[in-house]
Amino acid sequence: xxKRSRIIAFLLVILLLGSTMGFTTTGILKDIKLGLDLQGGFxxxxxxxxxxxxxxxxxxxxxxxxxxxxxRINVLGVSxxxxxxxxxxxxxxxxxxxxxxxEARDILSTQAxxxxxxxxxxxxxxxxxxxxxxxxxxxxxxxxxxxxxxxxSAEKFKNVTEEIVKMAPNNxxxxxxxxxxxxxxxxxxxxxxxxxxxxxxxxxxxxxxxxVSIVGSFTATEAQELSSLLNAGALPVKLTEVYSTSVGAxxxxxxxxxxxxxxxxxxxxxxxxxxVYYRFPGFIATVTLSVYIYLVLLVFDxxxxxxxxxxxAALILGxxxxxxxxxxxxxxxxxxIKVGKSIKSAFQAGSKGAFTSILDSNLxxxxxxxxxxxxxxxxxxxxxxxxxxxxMLSFLTAVFGSRLFLGMWVNSGFLNKxxxxxxxxxxxxxxxxxxxxxxxxxxxxxxxxxxxxxKLFFIVSGVLIAVGLIIILILRLNLSIDFSNxxxxxxxxxxxxxxxxxxxxxDKLNISVDDITLSGENKEVASARTxxxxxxxxxxxxxxxxxxxxxxxxxxxxxxxxxxxELAKNGIIALIIASIGIIIxxxxxxxxxxxxxAIVSLLHDAFFMVAFFSITRLEVDLTFIAAVLTIIxxxxxxxxxxxxxxxxxxxxxxxxxxxxDIADVVNVSVRQTLTRxxxxxxxxxxxxxxxxxxxxxxxxxxxxxxxxxxxxxVYSSIFIATNLWVVLxxxxxxxxxTIKTVKEKRKYSDExxx
Numbered sequence: 001x002x003k004r005s006r007i008i009a010f011l012l013v014i015l016l017l018g019s020t021m022g023f024t025t026t027g028i029l030k031d032i033k034l035g036l037d038l039q040g041g042f043x044x045x046x047x048x049x050x051x052x053x054x055x056x057x058x059x060x061x062x063x064x065x066x067x068x069x070x071x072r073i074n075v076l077g078v079s080x081x082x083x084x085x086x087x088x089x090x091x092x093x094x095x096x097x098x099x100x101x102x103e104a105r106d107i108l109s110t111q112a113x114x115x116x117x118x119x120x121x122x123x124x125x126x127x128x129x130x131x132x133x134x135x136x137x138x139x140x141x142x143x144x145x146x147x148x149x150x151x152x153s154a155e156k157f158k159n160v161t162e163e164i165v166k167m168a169p170n171n172x173x174x175x176x177x178x179x180x181x182x183x184x185x186x187x188x189x190x191x192x193x194x195x196x197x198x199x200x201x202x203x204x205x206x207x208x209x210x211x212v213s214i215v216g217s218f219t220a221t222e223a224q225e226l227s228s229l230l231n232a233g234a235l236p237v238k239l240t241e242v243y244s245t246s247v248g249a250x251x252x253x254x255x256x257x258x259x260x261x262x263x264x265x266x267x268x269x270x271x272x273x274x275x276v277y278y279r280f281p282g283f284i285a286t287v288t289l290s291v292y293i294y295l296v297l298l299v300f301d302x303x304x305x306x307x308x309x310x311x312x313a314a315l316i317l318g319x320x321x322x323x324x325x326x327x328x329x330x331x332x333x334x335x336x337i338k339v340g341k342s343i344k345s346a347f348q349a350g351s352k353g354a355f356t357s358i359l360d361s362n363l364x365x366x367x368x369x370x371x372x373x374x375x376x377x378x379x380x381x382x383x384x385x386x387x388x389x390x391x392m393l394s395f396l397t398a399v400f401g402s403r404l405f406l407g408m409w410v411n412s413g414f415l416n417k418x419x420x421x422x423x424x425x426x427x428x429x430x431x432x433x434x435x436x437x438x439x440x441x442x443x444x445x446x447x448x449x450x451x452x453x454x455k456l457f458f459i460v461s462g463v464l465i466a467v468g469l470i471i472i473l474i475l476r477l478n479l480s481i482d483f484s485n486x487x488x489x490x491x492x493x494x495x496x497x498x499x500x501x502x503x504x505x506x507d508k509l510n511i512s513v514d515d516i517t518l519s520g521e522n523k524e525v526a527s528a529r530t531x532x533x534x535x536x537x538x539x540x541x542x543x544x545x546x547x548x549x550x551x552x553x554x555x556x557x558x559x560x561x562x563x564x565x566e567l568a569k570n571g572i573i574a575l576i577i578a579s580i581g582i583i584i585x586x587x588x589x590x591x592x593x594x595x596x597x598a599i600v601s602l603l604h605d606a607f608f609m610v611a612f613f614s615i616t617r618l619e620v621d622l623t624f625i626a627a628v629l630t631i632i633x634x635x636x637x638x639x640x641x642x643x644x645x646x647x648x649x650x651x652x653x654x655x656x657x658x659x660x661d662i663a664d665v666v667n668v669s670v671r672q673t674l675t676r677x678x679x680x681x682x683x684x685x686x687x688x689x690x691x692x693x694x695x696x697x698x699x700x701x702x703x704x705x706x707x708x709x710x711x712x713x714v715y716s717s718i719f720i721a722t723n724l725w726v727v728l729x730x731x732x733x734x735x736x737x738t739i740k741t742v743k744e745k746r747k748y749s750d751e752x753x754x
Contacts, residue, residue, distance in 0.1 A: 006412035010405060014287065021294045028301050034096060035308035035382060037698060038256045040249030040553075041096035042104050045563065046239040048089045057089050057237065065237050066091055072107050082306065090242070096306070102540050107225075108239075114149075116160065119170035124160045129153070131210070135227035140215050145223040147214040154210035164203040174200045175214055241536065242560040246543070248553035250492050255309055255696035263316045266690030267293075270323055270683050277679070278330045280421040284406045285326040285398075292322050292397040299389055309699055310383035310623060313691060317630065317706075318390025320684035321365065324637060325398030327683070329354040330422075331676045335441055337424045343417075347410045351403050357644040360589055361637040362395045367585065368578045368636075372629045375574035380626050387630070445671040451663040454723035461604060461720060468611030475614050480529075480621035483568040485561040487534045489513070489542070491526040494551040502526045505549050509542055519697050533558050571625040575606065578632055590643050593728040594721075598639045601721035602632045608712045609705050623702035631709030634684065638677050638717035645669040646722070662729050666722045674718065681714050 036043055048057050048065060055061075062085045073081045073095065082094040098104045116125040134150030151157050164171050176197060199215055218226070271289070274282035296315055300307065333350030341349065369391060373384035409415055419426055481488050491502060499516045506513050506528070513528035534542065539556050546554045559567075579599050586595035606628050613620055646669040656662055688710065692703040 003412045006408045010408040028297050032301050033306045035306045036096040036247050037309045038252050039097050040247050040252040041098050042246045043094045044241055045092045045243035047242045049238045051237050115176045117174045119172055137224040137227045145218040145220045147223050147227050149212045151210045158208045161203050161207045171203050172200045173203050243563045245557035247555045250552040251555050255698055258696045259312045262690045262694035265694055266316055266687035267319055269686045279423045281330045284402055288397045288401040289322055292394055295393050296390055308382040311386040313699055314383045314386035315390055316687050318394055320687055321391055322394035322398045323683045324680045325358045326402055327676055327679050328357055334424055337419050337422055338441055340429055343415045344410050357641045358399055361640045362391055364582055364636040366391050367581045368629045368632050371574050371578045375570045380622055383626050443671045445674050450670050451666050451726055457719040472614045477614050477620045478617045480619045481559045482622045485559050486529050486531050488529045488557040490555040491550050492552050493524050496523045497526045525697055593725050594643050597721040597724035600724055601639055601716040602635055604716045604720055605631055605635050605709055605712045609709050612708045618701050623699055624705050627702050627705035631713055635713035639721045642669055642673050645673050659730055662726055666726055670718055677714055681710055685710055
């Protein structure tokens with residue numbers, strides 16, 4: 001009997017969710033803050049050094065410096081700046097959407113201190129005597145721009161003017177603006193600019209007041225900027241740029257549009273695949289995937305997170321994680337249906353059997369994402385944050401959401417005897433039910449013996465690794481400035497570019513660059529880099545010149561040698577920590593032999609990604625590290641699911657007595673999970689391919705690294721990790737003397753017997 005109330009409840013829930021998502025999604029998208037790589041902007045990492053001898057840089061000093069920078073940023077009109085204290089002596093400032101990046105750079109780092117001096121150049125008052133927010137841009141009686149100052153103490157100004165009056169005929173109060181820019185972009189010496197003379201009024205009487213007006217040859221803009229700098233106060237320390245990046249507004253807009261298009265195409269293709277291959281459960285998966293995407297955006301908005309280009313990539317890749325859980329569950333349900341169980345029983349057994357695999361694979365991916373968060377920097381932290389949110393929500397929606405929605409239909413009785421709705425042919429059920437359990441079902445891969453040819457896989461991988469090592473030693477890696485030092489420049493033109501035209505523009509500025517590469521559909525994007533770090537003034541001149549030449553601001557990134565070495569070191573540390581964490585987790589959840597197989601498989605994947613980039617001369621940047629750690633998470637997914645099935649088969653076999661027993665466990669487990677592995681990687685490949693073809697140039701290398709990693713990840717999970725377990729397990733049992741001698745001719749005659 002069909003319980004229509006459950007179907008009606010499902011439709012009402014979908015209607016409620018759909019209407020909620022429809023009415024609120026636009027508002028959520030408007031509220032989410034976009035990173036500077038999506039709307040243009042400026043980011044700089046300052047190293048904080050003492051401004052005077054004996055000064056100590058501590059957390060209080062850093063906090064007061066950050067506060068002073070925040071005041072200066074308010075002058076720029078940036079609504080939501082990001083200022084972060086990093087480590088013991090660094091401050092990172094991100095200004096997304098700032099319109100005049102050159103002005104931002106100047107206002108942030110320039111020391112501006114007002115001094116009032118007598119005719120003998122003796123300082124009578126300085127900027128510390130100004131009241132908070134006491135500087136304003138005004139106009140004098142002749143309508144000329146001026147700066148009005150409010151002082152803290154009228155009494156002090158009275159005493160100063162008394163002294164000046166006594167100095168007649170040299171009774172002038174000279175007002176200077178002292179500039180000190182600090183260390184100019186990676187240079188070793190402090191750059192000082194001569195003080196700017198503002199005015200020198202003659203003081204003929206004593207002023208008992210707390211206001212004073214500075215009149216000089218100002219423009220309105222200059223007077224406004226001066227008042228703003230004075231209100232922001234002098235910085236308590238010296239600031240040295242060790243890393244900076246600026247993204248033109250057109251670059252950000254283009255990257256956002258391209259990435260959204262790529263995401264829509266990738267997700268649409270996944271939906272089609274799930275509907276065609278998994279039928280009705282595939283439809284349920286598309287519903288929960290839509291809810292998942294909505295919830296990720298909602299939670300990210302609640303977190304007040306900043307959405308970056310890598311963050312969108314993480315969101316789209318998270319769809320692959322959510323699909324993974326649905327595929328595991330649906331494959332399990334199919335197995336139970338094939339052995340004759342009712343739809344309801346198959347649903348319950350399949351959901352229960354899939355849970356541990358999904359849990360283990362998600363936890364290991366969370367581990368790698370957490371490592372990436374703690375050791376990442378800037379936009380990579382945004383990627384890791386989005387990946388963590390995506391994994392957690394994909395688990396909730398794919399496991400509990402899909403189970404809830406599919407359960408409503410199953411428990412309604414409507415799907416009884418509708419095995420075809422799950423992609424299972426009725427004609428095959430009777431024969432399978434009479435001869436097999438769900439764990440023993442035949443598969444399309446049964447004619448393949450994955451263990452027998454293990455040595456071939458080991459030899460192939462060994463040869464490729466040896467060749468890869470030679471290539472890496474000869475060609476080395478094409479390291480970006482992230483891991484060395486220098487300046488990266490990207491140009492976006494209104495018209496198609498040629499290398500000659502771009503080279504000529506650099507020559508005019510006397511800037512020597514490495515090879516200029518063109519990209520984009522119409523060759524409208526050019527990129528180049530210098531081995532030297534451009535100074536702040538050089539960057540300013542370059543941006544101004546290129547804006548006039550090509551019609552938009554170029555994107556410019558600079559990295560000091562110190563930061564480059566730190567990023568490389570942190571990348572290696574992240575990889576080591578992730579590997580150790582996975583060994584510990586897999587050992588606890590499974591066994592040490594499986595942990596060794598898993599970690600060798602992961603390092604195998606990481607190595608091939610490195611070798612591929614060495615051969616192709618693709619640039620290795622920060623996103624490459626993110627790709628390596630992401631692939632570690634995806635690769636361990638495949639391995640964990642296979643190991644989980646091996647654990648089930650081991651429990652059934654209870655005791656391993658011969659090498660054939662070991663080989664049988666692996667062969668059966670790989671055959672049973674191979675369809676799931678292929679389907680999962682296929683769906684992730686769809687999204688990555690869409691991102692590679694239609695997405696932004698800025699993360700194209702990331703997507704290519706993901707493609708290589710996904711292919712090698714499937715290969716290593718199936719052929720390397722499992723077969724390493726075979727070798728280790730055989731040695732373990734041989735050492736214990738538990739493998740019995742088999743006299744008859746054996747399939748695995750190359751294995752020694754005890």
